Amino acid sequence: MTRIRPIAPADHDAWLPLWRGYVDFYESELSAEQTALTWHRLLDPQFALHGAVAEDDAGLLVGFVHWLTHPATWSAAPYVYLEDLYVAPATRGAGAGRALIAHVEQWAQEHDAAKVYWLTQETNTTARALYDRVATHTGFVHYEIAVRS
Numbered sequence: 001m002t003r004i005r006p007i008a009p010a011d012h013d014a015w016l017p018l019w020r021g022y023v024d025f026y027e028s029e030l031s032a033e034q035t036a037l038t039w040h041r042l043l044d045p046q047f048a049l050h051g052a053v054a055e056d057d058a059g060l061l062v063g064f065v066h067w068l069t070h071p072a073t074w075s076a077a078p079y080v081y082l083e084d085l086y087v088a089p090a091t092r093g094a095g096a097g098r099a100l101i102a103h104v105e106q107w108a109q110e111h112d113a114a115k116v117y118w119l120t121q122e123t124n125t126t127a128r129a130l131y132d133r134v135a136t137h138t139g140f141v142h143y144e145i146a147v148r149s
Contacts, residue, residue, distance in 0.1 A: 002054050002055070002094065003054070004052050004053070004054055004103040005053060006051070006052055006053075007042055007064065009043055014060070014061040015053065015061060018061060018062075019035060019038075021086065021088065021089075022064075022084060047068075048068050048069050048070070049066060049068045049083075050066065050107070051066045052100060052103050052104070054100055056096075062091040063085075063100055064084070065086075065100040066082075066084040067083060067104050067107070068081050069081075069111070069113065072114065077112055077114035078111075079113060079117065080108040080113045080116040080117070081118065082101070082116055082117065083118070085101065085127075087100070098133075102134075
């Protein structure tokens with residue numbers, strides 16, 4: 001049975017290889033400094049960045065989710081952006097991803113948010129199969145402009 005709980009300082013050493021796996025999955029690179037900053041922000045209540053982890057029956061971390069809130073122009077209630085979601089490849093399909101998304105949805109309800117939303121790559125077919133079952137594909141196309149490199 002997958003257990004979802006808030007991320008805690010003691011999770012760092014188990015979170016780090018999952019984080020690296022997530023960054024590698026998206027064929028990206030982040031500096032050690034950025035990874036350390038992300039970890040700090042996840043634990044610092046000054047930031048509107050939140051995290052939860054998925055544990056397996058043995059208490060091993062098998063996944064994580066990170067999200068943030070922001071005000072919206074189309075709603076009086078804030079939106080929740082699910083920024084990062086990752087489940088270790090060996091444990092995919094066992095419900096951790098669904099449980100992590102449900103955790104964020106429950107958190108959003110408890111904090112009176114209007115919606116939870118996220119992005120993924122078109123080619124991420126495994127994850128998209130789950131997303132199509134738990135959410136609505138809105139048809140929007142994502143664009144961005146990098147301001148800093």
